[in-house]
Amino acid sequence: MADSASAAANPGASSARPGPGAWIVLGVLCFIYVLNFLDRQLLSILAKPIQDELGVTDGQLGMISGLYFALFYCTLAIPVGWLADRTNRVKVLAFSLALWSAATSACGLSNNYAQLALSRMAVGVGEAGGVPPSYAIISDYFPRGTRGTALSLFNLGPPIGQALGVAFGASIAAAYSWRDAFLWVGLVGVITAIGVWFFVREPRKGGLDAAPEAVAPAPMEPVATAPAKAGFWSTTKAFFANPVLRGMALACGATQFVTYAFLNFATLFLMREKGMTLQEVAVWYALLVGVGVSAGMFAPGRLIDRFARRSKTAYAYLPAIGLAIAAPLFAGFIWAPTWELALVFLILPIGLNYFYLSPAVTLVQEEVRPDQRVLSGALLLLVMNLIGLGLGPTYLGAVSDAFGKAGHTGNSLQLAFYTLMPFYGLAIVMFLGLAAKIRRQVRSEEAR
Numbered sequence: 211m212a213d214s215a216s217a218a219a220n221p222g223a224s225s226a227r228p229g230p231g232a233w234i235v236l237g238v239l240c241f242i243y244v245l246n247f248l249d250r251q252l253l254s255i256l257a258k259p260i261q262d263e264l265g266v267t268d269g270q271l272g273m274i275s276g277l278y279f280a281l282f283y284c285t286l287a288i289p290v291g292w293l294a295d296r297t298n299r300v301k302v303l304a305f306s307l308a309l310w311s312a313a314t315s316a317c318g319l320s321n322n323y324a325q326l327a328l329s330r331m332a333v334g335v336g337e338a339g340g341v342p343p344s345y346a347i348i349s350d351y352f353p354r355g356t357r358g359t360a361l362s363l364f365n366l367g368p369p370i371g372q373a374l375g376v377a378f379g380a381s382i383a384a385a386y387s388w389r390d391a392f393l394w395v396g397l398v399g400v401i402t403a404i405g406v407w408f409f410v411r412e413p414r415k416g417g418l419d420a421a422p423e424a425v426a427p428a429p430m431e432p433v434a435t436a437p438a439k440a441g442f443w444s445t446t447k448a449f450f451a452n453p454v455l456r457g458m459a460l461a462c463g464a465t466q467f468v469t470y471a472f473l474n475f476a477t478l479f480l481m482r483e484k485g486m487t488l489q490e491v492a493v494w495y496a497l498l499v500g501v502g503v504s505a506g507m508f509a510p511g512r513l514i515d516r517f518a519r520r521s522k523t524a525y526a527y528l529p530a531i532g533l534a535i536a537a538p539l540f541a542g543f544i545w546a547p548t549w550e551l552a553l554v555f556l557i558l559p560i561g562l563n564y565f566y567l568s569p570a571v572t573l574v575q576e577e578v579r580p581d582q583r584v585l586s587g588a589l590l591l592l593v594m595n596l597i598g599l600g601l602g603p604t605y606l607g608a609v610s611d612a613f614g615k616a617g618h619t620g621n622s623l624q625l626a627f628y629t630l631m632p633f634y635g636l637a638i639v640m641f642l643g644l645a646a647k648i649r650r651q652v653r654s655e656e657a658r
Contacts, residue, residue: 228360232351236360238410239344242307243367244374245399246340249314249333250279251375252395254474256388258481258488263388266323268475268614268623272607274330275474280600282334284592290339291588292442295581299343304407306343310336311399318392341591346583349575350413355515357575362511362568366504369564373500376477380492415580445582449589453647455577458525458570459593461640465533465566466598467605468633472540472563474603475610479623484549498553498560506532506561511568518572522652525569526645530638532565537634544627566641570594606630 253260253275260266266274294302313332320326344364352360382391449455480486480495510528517524535558542555570590578586606626613622 228352228356232360235351235410236348236363238406239303239348240364240367240370242303242340242402242406243344243364244371245307245311245395245402246337247368247371248375248378248395249310249371249399250337251372251473252314252391253317253330255375255380255477255491256391257475257478259388260326261478264320264323264326266326267611268478268607269611270323270607271478272474272603272605272610274327276470276603276605276607277600278327279330279334280595282331283338284595284600286335286338287342287588287591288446288585291342291585292445294339294343294346294584295445298412299347299584300410300412301407302339303343303347304403304410306336306339307406308336308400308403310334310340311396311403312336313396314399315393315396318389318396338588342584342587345571345575345587346415346580347413349583350415350580354576358511358515358518358568358572360511361571361575362508362514365507365511365564365568365571369500369503369507372473372503373496376496376499377492380477380488380496384488384492442585445578445585446589448582449578449586452577454644454651455574455586455590457640457644457647458573459590460597461526461529461637461644462566462570462590462594463597464633464637464640465529465563466594467602468540468598468630468637469563469602470598471602471606471630472627475606475623475627479627480549480552483621483623484546484552486549490549494553498556502557502560503564504561506564507568509561510565511572514569514572523645523648525573526641526648528569529566530641530645532562533634533638533641536562537631537638540634541628541631544624566637 253271257271261271290302290306310333313329313336316329316332317326320329345361348360348364349357378391378395382388382394477491477495480491481488486495510532513528514524517528537559539555540559540563543552543559546552546555571587574586574590575583606623606629609629610622610626613625618625
């Protein structure tokens with residue numbers, strides 16, 4: 211499974227430089243990722259007006275944005291990843307984008323909890339084909355030594371999507387209706403999907419891993435797909451048999467338990483218990499998310515490209531250091547008596563909480579063969595999203611409801627947020643354990 215020898219076998223691959231077309235494709239894929247997260251986060255951003263109109267509880271919101279969504283998003287990502295590895299990844303991505311965008315519009319037409327839940331499940335079905343194919347497409351447009359930076363730029367999609375979702379969703383809801391936000395975002399996604407289907411071309415699988423003189427193809431140039439087709443079960447077994455990949459997925463899952471629980475309830479927490487208005491959320495929280503999370507996505511990608519050349523343990527130590535700094539400041543955010551002070555405490559944690567993502571994605575893409583990249587990326591997302599996205603919001607919503615029933619109606623979310631603190635410690639310990647596994651793997655390879 212590991213492809214550690216490929217760089218030595220293909221010394222020119224690391225010196226290749228992406229062509230201009232690669233950057234165009236990266237920009238398109240990043241925009242799709244923006245839509246992916248904008249669609250996904252609209253529910254949490256508009257939680258308060260949705261609760262007011264449809265009468266859903268915190269626990270029900272947690273189930274819709276967490277478990278119900280994740281079950282479809284994570285499990286379907288596996289067969290979709292296998293299909294994309296064996297067919298045209300760009301076409302799979304375009305079809306998936308059209309599907310989740312149409313489902314997003316359907317959310318705006320929902321008249322009760324059941325309809326909203328079914329629409330969110332359909333969004334999860336479509337988004338299953340979004341990120342894993344994008345990871346692999348980028349890895350075949352950008353050679354080794356540049357992938358960390360390219361993937362970190364791609365990973366700016368979530369913070370931009372979150373920031374736009376906060377600003378756009380809150381503004382539309384304040385001026386018109388929460389339904390209009392879902393309808394317009396879905397329409398933009400369908401139009402984008404049509405453009406991707408006709409104008410973005412599939413790169414050759416592994417072209418920049420094998421050819422010293424390879425240059426990334428332009429987006430309009432038809433490129434033949436490599437004939438290699440990895441087996442579904444062989445790729446899956448190899449992924450979970452690799453202690454480094456398995457350890458990375460589990461450590462990311464522990465981190466995402468905190469980040470997704472926070473992400474899906476932050477706006478509701480700031481409005482209901484810190485006193486923010488929709489207009490204030492649209493400006494101040496949107497600005498914080500856009501700048502803070504973008505820095506947290508981009509910085510580790512640049513650092514990984516630099517420090518992983520010296521020591522592969524940087525893939526694990528970088529997230530661990532980020533979480534160790536973030537934890538006490540996140541506790542301050544929960545405690546703060548005003549929303550202004552809460553946002554001050556959140557400036558660093560909101561970026562440091564995401565120091566795991568670019569290292570994790572880059573490590574997986576570097577460790578596997580080109581014909582295994584989509585499925586391996588989907589397996590990474592399966593583990594960390596089932597734990598983080600599936601359980602994090604579900605857990606926090608249920609705990610908030612429990613505190614509310616116990617009489618803490620005015621600060622149930624605050625108390626629920628405090629229960630996330632032990633998961634910071636768990637994630638840090640898991641990343642330190644991963645560093646030890648990476649060190650043993652490197653020593654074993656050097657001894658051969």
